[in-house]
Amino acid sequence: MTDTPPPNDAQIKSPSYRIAALDQDFLLGDSMRGVRFLLEYAKAEQALRAWSVNSTIVVFGSARVHENGPGRHAYWYEQARAFARLASERGGALKPHGNIRDNVIATGGGPGIMEAANRGAAEAGAPSIGFNITLPHEQEPNAYSTPDLTFRFHYFAMRKMHLAMRANALVVFPGGFGTLDELFEILTLRQTQKAPLVPTVLFDRGYWESVINFDAMQAAGTISPQDRELFGFADDAEEAWATLLEHGLAVATATRPSDDLS
Template identity: 75%
Template structure:
């Protein structure tokens, strides 16, 4: 009687025997952080290219703003206006689109802007982030352009790298984070000269005294020119155009 082959189940069941691409413990380990970072870049990049999203208008603001309130209604109206006039409706899937509405993907102002794009049949992007209390994607971003990130840095990179403009509604820490990220990139010439518009001058003037920063010498007077203000959807659009936004045209 032939000898039975030795039992190799321990070898086959060992974590080291798993294919690396199928080994979740390995992929989520410290040594693979760089690979995970690359994956978060590549997955969103591939989808955005497939949809021809060449440039975006990034809209940010508080996730706590409720439907039916002035800020929400203004953000929704702007999402409609920018999608109609900016170039998001220029092509079908796979063709180049410009000035597509892009948000952080969550509720509040972000939902409103995505919803406005949907109102006119335009695609829009939602760059969601995994949070301790899980953020749900809003129901208005284009499903194939609704992403989720673990790393804030990669999410910020995707928000910034295609941006033709930044429109910032009233918000809290997260909104300030995105605003000052883009202002710093502009101030240091690490990003192209995109228009930045703050919505509701009364809110921003009551929260941040930009002129006092000039008086204390921590920024230059010319840095105040990096941003403008507007109070309604039409005013936002006009301010973006006055600051150099080119409808139907991609970022240089």
């Protein structure tokens, strides 16, 4: 008489039996943090390549600024929108130099200045990128970034890498802690020569000189006179574009900046 084998329900239901790529508990475990980091890089990289994005102009600024906000807020929003439109029209995001896109507007993907910049690019008929981040108080993407180029990251480090690796230039509108963090990330990469030339403009000189005393830093010897040359100032969209050009912004097709951040 042949013995009937016991049921194998326990084996089939065991987490170890799941296909690894479909096992969310496994993928979200501590041992797979490096894999998740790689996935966040690869997913955005694949989409950016599919859209022929060669380089970007990154626009930072406060998420708390509104189109009809108080004081200078409305002006900052209007000028971020205007800058992104003219940069998209003049910089190569519409592919005037061949089959790749240069100087595509890239933002953190959220509201405020980010929304204004994505909106300006959309009004120019150009694609733009939104590098969103998962936050405790959920940030939703604004309605103007190109859907196929609207990403969401878990890791700030990978988000920062994608913001930096294709950046041809940086325009920083008034903002808070997050804006300062991103600004000094790029300035430090340039100061230490860990990144290629990234022309940087601080928008609204009065704001920036009131919140950061660059003169005091230089006088104390914590930065050099050469460090002050890593950025310029502008007070309207046209001046921001002109300042970027003066600081070396390339508007023709060039080798991918990301090749220098391997």
